[in-house]
Amino acid sequence: MFTLTAILVDGTIYASWLFIVAAGLTLVYGVMRILNLAHGSLYAVGAYTAASAITWYLSAGHAPAGSYLVLLAAALAAGTVTGLLIERGVLRLMYGRDEVVMILVTYAVLLILEDVIKLIWGVESYSAYQPYQLLGRLQFGPMTFANYDLALIAVAAAVAIAMWWTLNRTRRGKLLLVVIHDREMSAALGIDVTRVFVVTFLIGGVLGAAAGALTAPVVSVVPGIGVEVIVLAFAVVVIGGLGSVQGALVGSLIVGIARAAAVHLLPEVELFVIYGVMCLVLAVRPAGLFARPAARKI
Amino acid sequence: MNAVLETRALSKSFGAVVAAAEIDLVVGEREVIGVIGANGAGKTTFINMVTGYLRPSGGSIRFRGRDITGLPPRQVVRAGICRSFQVSQLFRELTVLDNMLIALGMLREGALSWLAPLHTRAREDEARKVLERYTIERYADSRVATLPQGVRKLLDIAMATVSEPPLLLLDEPTSGVAAEEKFALMDTVMAPVRASGAACLFVEHDMEIVERYSARVIAFYDGRILADGPTAETLTDPEVRKYVIGAELHRDREAGCSK
Amino acid sequence: MRTDPGTRGFLIAAAVLLAAGPFLPKWLSYIATISLGYALVVAGVVLLMRAGLVSFGQGLYFCLGGYAVGAAGKYWNLGDAFVLLAAAVAVSVAVAALLGLLLARYREIFFAMFTMAFSMILYGLLSKSQALGSTDGFNVSHATFLGYAPVALQGWLYAAAVVLSMAVAIALQRYLRSGMGYAGDAIRENEIRVEYLGISVYRVVYLKYLVAAGLGGLGGGLAALASGHVGPDMAYWTTSGEFVFVALLGGTQHIAAAFAASFLFELIKTYAFELSPYTWQMMLGVVLLAIILFLPSGLWSLVARGREALR
Numbered sequence: 001m002f003t004l005t006a007i008l009v010d011g012t013i014y015a016s017w018l019f020i021v022a023a024g025l026t027l028v029y030g031v032m033r034i035l036n037l038a039h040g041s042l043y044a045v046g047a048y049t050a051a052s053a054i055t056w057y058l059s060a061g062h063a064p065a066g067s068y069l070v071l072l073a074a075a076l077a078a079g080t081v082t083g084l085l086i087e088r089g090v091l092r093l094m095y096g097r098d099e100v101v102m103i104l105v106t107y108a109v110l111l112i113l114e115d116v117i118k119l120i121w122g123v124e125s126y127s128a129y130q131p132y133q134l135l136g137r138l139q140f141g142p143m144t145f146a147n148y149d150l151a152l153i154a155v156a157a158a159v160a161i162a163m164w165w166t167l168n169r170t171r172r173g174k175l176l177l178v179v180i181h182d183r184e185m186s187a188a189l190g191i192d193v194t195r196v197f198v199v200t201f202l203i204g205g206v207l208g209a210a211a212g213a214l215t216a217p218v219v220s221v222v223p224g225i226g227v228e229v230i231v232l233a234f235a236v237v238v239i240g241g242l243g244s245v246q247g248a249l250v251g252s253l254i255v256g257i258a259r260a261a262a263v264h265l266l267p268e269v270e271l272f273v274i275y276g277v278m279c280l281v282l283a284v285r286p287a288g289l290f291a292r293p294a295a296r297k298i
Numbered sequence: 299m300n301a302v303l304e305t306r307a308l309s310k311s312f313g314a315v316v317a318a319a320e321i322d323l324v325v326g327e328r329e330v331i332g333v334i335g336a337n338g339a340g341k342t343t344f345i346n347m348v349t350g351y352l353r354p355s356g357g358s359i360r361f362r363g364r365d366i367t368g369l370p371p372r373q374v375v376r377a378g379i380c381r382s383f384q385v386s387q388l389f390r391e392l393t394v395l396d397n398m399l400i401a402l403g404m405l406r407e408g409a410l411s412w413l414a415p416l417h418t419r420a421r422e423d424e425a426r427k428v429l430e431r432y433t434i435e436r437y438a439d440s441r442v443a444t445l446p447q448g449v450r451k452l453l454d455i456a457m458a459t460v461s462e463p464p465l466l467l468l469d470e471p472t473s474g475v476a477a478e479e480k481f482a483l484m485d486t487v488m489a490p491v492r493a494s495g496a497a498c499l500f501v502e503h504d505m506e507i508v509e510r511y512s513a514r515v516i517a518f519y520d521g522r523i524l525a526d527g528p529t530a531e532t533l534t535d536p537e538v539r540k541y542v543i544g545a546e547l548h549r550d551r552e553a554g555c556s557k
Numbered sequence: 558m559r560t561d562p563g564t565r566g567f568l569i570a571a572a573v574l575l576a577a578g579p580f581l582p583k584w585l586s587y588i589a590t591i592s593l594g595y596a597l598v599v600a601g602v603v604l605l606m607r608a609g610l611v612s613f614g615q616g617l618y619f620c621l622g623g624y625a626v627g628a629a630g631k632y633w634n635l636g637d638a639f640v641l642l643a644a645a646v647a648v649s650v651a652v653a654a655l656l657g658l659l660l661a662r663y664r665e666i667f668f669a670m671f672t673m674a675f676s677m678i679l680y681g682l683l684s685k686s687q688a689l690g691s692t693d694g695f696n697v698s699h700a701t702f703l704g705y706a707p708v709a710l711q712g713w714l715y716a717a718a719v720v721l722s723m724a725v726a727i728a729l730q731r732y733l734r735s736g737m738g739y740a741g742d743a744i745r746e747n748e749i750r751v752e753y754l755g756i757s758v759y760r761v762v763y764l765k766y767l768v769a770a771g772l773g774g775l776g777g778g779l780a781a782l783a784s785g786h787v788g789p790d791m792a793y794w795t796t797s798g799e800f801v802f803v804a805l806l807g808g809t810q811h812i813a814a815a816f817a818a819s820f821l822f823e824l825i826k827t828y829a830f831e832l833s834p835y836t837w838q839m840m841l842g843v844v845l846l847a848i849i850l851f852l853p854s855g856l857w858s859l860v861a862r863g864r865e866a867l868r
Binding site: 035090093094097099100101103104105107108109110111112113114115116118119123227231234235238242267268269270271272275276278279282283286287 | 674678686837842
């Protein structure tokens, strides 16, 4: 019984984190048809920026409660700046190329940013655990959970609701859906695709950086965290169906619970259970849970 | 008359949309049949079903007495039905000669070699001979992507016929080709067909071409066969005039305006 | 039988490399051996790329080959280099025979992601496997050659790598000009037409995947013998990314490009990593972008252009 509760709670926490990373990735793919490997770099930049900003803020003697605002501001700044650099600096030159080529382009960006991060922050680890400790722990029977982790669930839920609201209830969001579902139609409707691309990429970037920033208080931030995260996020997005936000939500829940189950029941498989699930889903539904393969007209 | 192809109650629906309904059709040996009908009338759907690109929702397809319903394209092709495409399906980045050599290697020889080169003197001679028959020999060394529409159409048809199939389905052989070149193209295409004695079904929007090249015409409308008979009869059928040819004239006029 | 120019080129290269072997400084013959192994893996990537498929998971077979060599030496006391390499190929092809059944259905980014996922599964398995040294991997015992245990092992490995990889290269460049080879180009350009030419695209892709896996295993085996160590990092997705990078660097027009690019890559990697460990990946990234933008057919297209100019 404990185990089951623990699996469910841990799984949901893990899923929340995954969803915040994957939501940005899938949105960018849906609108721009770019499977952005550099999303991992955005995550890493967000984590580093948040860790340094919080450390700086607290060492200046400000109220600890303000560190949450600092964290969010760091995510926003890191995501916007890095996102703009990537989109305007590189991707803009490559639009219209094959999807696989775009993977390679973003792979190149990832490689470059990995070293840029090392040049800015060095190779030692950073940590900013204060926001994590500040919230304390929740006693639940014989189990304890960190309140910060539980708050992460609320953040992910807020992101999900905000995305759903924007896409389905606002004019701009609906325009995005048009671009996702029918690119030719969107051009015919006179949608300014360049602007849509920039805005989408920035939203995706901020989400990626926010996921990193939110993780900064939980782990020590070290070189290579972005590289690890990106393949996980890929798995989630592929399971849900590329470009589908609902898919990312369901995908992260599946992956989150699966991983938590593995951690508690069969730790040997922890590292690859995610990819196992992904292969299983793709074998049954080749385009993921929430996407349909398109037939070619001849 | 021996039937080459026989379809019974062939139908296809995509969800609620019926693309083909109850198509009964018999094609005899050496018959050359024109197929007319507006866009969306089910002509291409019919060809796609017969050649296995689409699985029929119902009905059966027999080819020379053998049931080929539901076979994938490669097996339909091996059975002896070849097709050309409305939008030519070619290897764009390769040369015309390479396209032809691949077609010869795959379709006529049937097996792929692992180490023996595709380019051999014998095969190249053969490929050039076929290209010559289709009057595109001088483009042999050009990349397909650089060629005009008419040449691509001919190459597309030439590749489909290297195995000398008993039945050939041509999906709009003259689409995208300039009006003044259409007859020349059809002459080039039909000569080897007649010489080999294959049966041939071609989809065409131009009534003059239909009249000149086919003895029998089938008119499609809304996923059904509206009329099927000798050319003069079908083309003067009042329903065909109303639903099919009327639409075609309208289409021609539209095309004329846009020029 | 007449030898075609490609075959002659590789025979000459093999002769030159073998003759130069005894005079090479140790570090250079080491890099050469490693890069010959890499080149075989890259050749597999190139083979798939020519069929329009980008495998982001060739590290799977690189790693399997390496571990097969290591484990066969460790547990069964097998020592003969050729037996070990044969085992590496056999294990890789066997695994590919299974995975390929699924993978051959996928194209484009799905193929890329799926291959990546499989190699990450192996990475996860090996990282958690105590018996195989978990994240540290383990050392590979010294190889013998037909019962002879040479003192100057590296020289022998180098010679074996040259002979094997040049033989494979000759076969591969013949393969690329064969019906099967052209079938790859045909599938990249238009799968529908291939099906309508009576050929099963699935089957061709499956067979190509097997060949690529065999090459990956052989390359991994060679690299393991040369470096004397294997670890799960061989299956990490960034390793696979490197193979794709090298394949693009060289270009897919000629098998020789894979060998030239691998050697160049190893050389630069060794030195750049020593000189400036913090900007080495950045250089890779910039080069990759430059290739995609300005030289989409890879460095080999420069060679081809040079030949045209000389004609």
